[in-house]
Amino acid sequence: MHYILKDENAVYYEVGFSCDNELLIVAGDERVFITDPRYTTEAKEAIKNAEVIEARDIHKAAREWMKRLGIKKLFYDPNDLRCSDLEQLQKSGATFRPKRNISWQKRIIKSEAEIAKIAQSAKLNAEAFEEYAMFLQKSAGKSERELHFEATAFLSSKGRYDLSFDPIFAINENAAKPHALPTDKALQPGDLVLFDAGIKYERYCSDRTRTAFFDETVSFDKEQRFANPKIQRAYDTVRKAQEAAIAAARSGMKACELDKVARDIIEKSEFAGTFVHSLGHGVGLDIHEMPFINSRNQQILEDGMVFTIEPGIYIPGEFGIRIEDMVVLRNGRAEVL
Amino acid sequence: MHYILKDENAVYYEVGFSCDNELLIVAGDERVFITDPRYTTEAKEAIKNAEVIEARDIHKAAREWMKRLGIKKLFYDPNDLRCSDLEQLQKSGATFRPKRNISWQKRIIKSEAEIAKIAQSAKLNAEAFEEYAMFLQKSAGKSERELHFEATAFLSSKGRYDLSFDPIFAINENAAKPHALPTDKALQPGDLVLFDAGIKYERYCSDRTRTAFFDETVSFDKEQRFANPKIQRAYDTVRKAQEAAIAAARSGMKACELDKVARDIIEKSEFAGTFVHSLGHGVGLDIHEMPFINSRNQQILEDGMVFTIEPGIYIPGEFGIRIEDMVVLRNGRAEVL
Numbered sequence: 001m002h003y004i005l006k007d008e009n010a011v012y013y014e015v016g017f018s019c020d021n022e023l024l025i026v027a028g029d030e031r032v033f034i035t036d037p038r039y040t041t042e043a044k045e046a047i048k049n050a051e052v053i054e055a056r057d058i059h060k061a062a063r064e065w066m067k068r069l070g071i072k073k074l075f076y077d078p079n080d081l082r083c084s085d086l087e088q089l090q091k092s093g094a095t096f097r098p099k100r101n102i103s104w105q106k107r108i109i110k111s112e113a114e115i116a117k118i119a120q121s122a123k124l125n126a127e128a129f130e131e132y133a134m135f136l137q138k139s140a141g142k143s144e145r146e147l148h149f150e151a152t153a154f155l156s157s158k159g160r161y162d163l164s165f166d167p168i169f170a171i172n173e174n175a176a177k178p179h180a181l182p183t184d185k186a187l188q189p190g191d192l193v194l195f196d197a198g199i200k201y202e203r204y205c206s207d208r209t210r211t212a213f214f215d216e217t218v219s220f221d222k223e224q225r226f227a228n229p230k231i232q233r234a235y236d237t238v239r240k241a242q243e244a245a246i247a248a249a250r251s252g253m254k255a256c257e258l259d260k261v262a263r264d265i266i267e268k269s270e271f272a273g274t275f276v277h278s279l280g281h282g283v284g285l286d287i288h289e290m291p292f293i294n295s296r297n298q299q300i301l302e303d304g305m306v307f308t309i310e311p312g313i314y315i316p317g318e319f320g321i322r323i324e325d326m327v328v329l330r331n332g333r334a335e336v337l
Numbered sequence: 338m339h340y341i342l343k344d345e346n347a348v349y350y351e352v353g354f355s356c357d358n359e360l361l362i363v364a365g366d367e368r369v370f371i372t373d374p375r376y377t378t379e380a381k382e383a384i385k386n387a388e389v390i391e392a393r394d395i396h397k398a399a400r401e402w403m404k405r406l407g408i409k410k411l412f413y414d415p416n417d418l419r420c421s422d423l424e425q426l427q428k429s430g431a432t433f434r435p436k437r438n439i440s441w442q443k444r445i446i447k448s449e450a451e452i453a454k455i456a457q458s459a460k461l462n463a464e465a466f467e468e469y470a471m472f473l474q475k476s477a478g479k480s481e482r483e484l485h486f487e488a489t490a491f492l493s494s495k496g497r498y499d500l501s502f503d504p505i506f507a508i509n510e511n512a513a514k515p516h517a518l519p520t521d522k523a524l525q526p527g528d529l530v531l532f533d534a535g536i537k538y539e540r541y542c543s544d545r546t547r548t549a550f551f552d553e554t555v556s557f558d559k560e561q562r563f564a565n566p567k568i569q570r571a572y573d574t575v576r577k578a579q580e581a582a583i584a585a586a587r588s589g590m591k592a593c594e595l596d597k598v599a600r601d602i603i604e605k606s607e608f609a610g611t612f613v614h615s616l617g618h619g620v621g622l623d624i625h626e627m628p629f630i631n632s633r634n635q636q637i638l639e640d641g642m643v644f645t646i647e648p649g650i651y652i653p654g655e656f657g658i659r660i661e662d663m664v665v666l667r668n669g670r671a672e673v674l
Contacts, residue, residue: 149496
């Protein structure tokens with residue numbers, strides 16, 4: 001299959017380099033990476049398995065390269081290319097056929113080298129959670145907005161690591177929104193805090209969520225004691241669902257079957273109907289990639305897949321709870337990263 | 338003209354709200370904003386001039402709405418829609434015609450209310466530059482990476498404002514790369530520092546660059562004294578080019594004519610050939626938008642346009658200098674924001 005890629009992570013996966021203006025064409029053993037003069041020096045240094053072409057008009061260079069090699073048909077991912085990219089490429093007279101998830105399909109089983117990077121990303125992320133918890137212990141009275149900002153310093157080690165997404169730091173009822181934005185609400189002893197964050201290590205993402213009872217001893221351990229009994233029951237239910245899913249995960253099982261393990265526990269509790277999103281998602285170069293662990297996905301889980309397990313309970317106007325870890329399937333079972 | 342938009346800033350401009358999963362269709366007086374259940378509550382609160390439709394499949398909802406209103410032809414911006422968006426929309430049987438820059442064309446002349454927001458963004462940004470300079474005075478020995486990270490705290494007022502782009506903080510020869518990434522290089526007295534940064538105020542961007550001589554009295558004033566005479570000559574040339582372009586800018590002149598004013602000064606100096614990018618770009622909801630001030634653009638500049646004036650001199654392996662301000666054309670002339 002001959003194909004063209006533009007997405008930075010898709011291209012990086014193939015040639016070990018990417019930038020914000022590029023095309024990669026793979027046609028059997030022939031591969032070409034096309035970029036503009038800002039990036040050619042670094043591209044030529046980094047890329048060993050593709051020809052590097054410098055061009056002010058990368059689409060025109062792609063058309064010329066295809067013509068030279070007599071390439072008449074290419075696949076593209078319609079989620080990757082913009083209409084203007086396709087418009088420019090089609091001037092070549094070649095046929096462009098849409099095919100979804102070209103790169104995600106290739107990346108779904110991680111190599112040991114990739115798993116090692118993801119594990120290191122998860123380790124550094126977990127350490128940042130611990131350091132941030134120590135900081136939080138002395139942070140009563142600060143706003144969500146300020147604490148959200150301070151979190152980025154711990155996560156990035158003051159700029160050393162990129163974040164894999166804008167972290168979520170949410171207090172009490174704000175945690176009931178799965179995609180909460182920080183407000184001016186001030187943190188007070190007795191509050192519930194939800195913290196969802198990840199970093200990138202050598203471009204590989206991590207993702208972790210903890211929900212905690214806030215006072216001057218706050219930690220992001222899974223063991224938590226909330227003053228409010230309803231919150232404690234919800235927390236215990238989420239924890240049970242999360243740990244049951246980790247224990248039940250098997251290579252050979254369908255993604256939807258794994259989702260069901262956690263979902264059933266919440267549905268059979270007093271909190272039925274409050275787990276409003278899917279159980280998890282693959283993590284790699286992208287923070288959200290295949291496999292998607294939801295109630296509809298029939299995909300068979302396999303050794304080497306890396307994904308999150310993150311059930312939650314959300315009571316609008318009251319509170320939200322989510323516990324999230326990343327796992328890799330190895331020897332048929334889930335190992336927490 | 339009936340058209341469809343997906344880009345967040347394009348949609349925000351029309352209805353005063355946007356989110357990361359949306360379509361807006363404008364068909365004469367009929368307007369519909371389509372999003373998924375995560376965002377409908379906020380969308381309905383914020384949007385007064387369009388119908389709000391909630392849908393898990395926003396493309397399907399768009400097809401149904403078009404069918405209901407009998408809409409047979411829509412324009413789209415091929416830089417805005419992905420191939421997969423168009424693929425989904427075309428299932429409606431309607432004709433979709435590409436038209437570039439639909440939103441940028443509408444946004445090129447700013448209203449007084451927009452100019453006021455951009456001016457406030459520029460003011461807050463300039464204040465952050467001053468505060469950051471005070472911090473730099475005590476920062477000898479810190480790395481580019483660390484100083485880049487610290488800059489984000491000053492720019493964002495600890496998370497209160499979003500940044501309009503990842504700032505550039507570059508020392509000496511690293512400043513010779515127009516898109517420098519921070520390294521572990523440590524700041525030393527006598528170094529040249531280049532700082533290019535901007536924030537967003539009520540979604541409107543600012544953009545500013547200063548180049549400075551670093552010692553314990555460093556400031557981002559335009560008046561600078563470098564120890565190295567060649568650097569001083571280059572700095573004075575860039576400053577002369579920048580100030581000449583600001584003074585020469587007129588409504589009614591072509592963008593390429595304004596570029597030429599600054600370019601000629603550098604080309605006639607000993608630094609000919611070192612000004613490797615265009616003179617400036619429009620700034621608004623996007624950090625880069627129309628008008629583009631370069632050597633090829635025949636566009637006539639008009640009152641109400643806001644853009645940067647940012648000539649530079651780059652000597653690879655030695656140093657880079659850039660001075661950038663934002664201006665608005667008013668009463669035929671450029672006012673610095």
